[in-house]
Amino acid sequence: MGFPVGYTEVFLPKLFVHMLWFLGFIRCLIVTLFSYLGLSDFLEPDTVWPDNRTRITPENPPVSALLIREILPVIKFEELVVVGDPPESCAVCLYEFEGGEEIRWLRNCRHVFHRACLDRWMDHDQKTCPLCRTPFVPDELQDEFNQRLWSASGVGDLHSEYVSVPGL
Incomplete structure (x- = not known):
């Protein structure tokens, strides 16, 4: 068995990879040129x-x-x-x-x-x-926190109503 040496499923032609590299280079060139000319406001900003x-x-x-x-x-x-x-x-x-x-x-x-x-x-x-x-x-x-939480949740009010009702 062992590990595969190459991945045949991930095949990118060299021409495609070179084209992507060239487009990235052109983008960097344009960004640099616009920044140098003071026109960087016209470019889409990077993630801010x-x-x-x-x-x-x-x-x-x-x-x-x-x-x-x-x-x-x-x-x-x-x-x-x-x-x-x-x-x-x-x-x-x-x-x-x-x-x-x-x-x-x-x-x-x-x-x-x-x-x-x-x-x-x-x-x-x-x-x-x-x-x-x-x-x-x-x-x-x-203990103080639990008492305040209990009274703020309204459970204490309901309990006092049931306790104060005569005949129950």
Whole structure:
């Protein structure tokens, strides 16, 4: 048996490959010429990544996401004090952190993310760190978080109605 030496299914004639190379060369030549003449605005731009990494949040984010946002602090990256080297980039969007950007610093695992990136993550009803899956809510605040979540979901109101009804 063994591995095949050549692939007969992928056959590109040399003439076709040379023609593609020549067209690429012509394109580079035209782009260079237009740039030199100051007419680069007439060319179709290459892929441009948007500078604004924030997206519109959904109209009705989960109640748990709203409560977690109250617990997790929002600070400027320049105010971050970390033992050792600070993180260079956000693990969600892979963009580097800049001094004035708003970030969320997770208390349990000490990971750092852009505020918008982590908020989007929470809007998908995620309650753990995107990197290590440590819960967002610290252990000492878990009971308070559960009570607030329970009361915000309306279950507590329904329960009190059933309890207050006489004869049941």
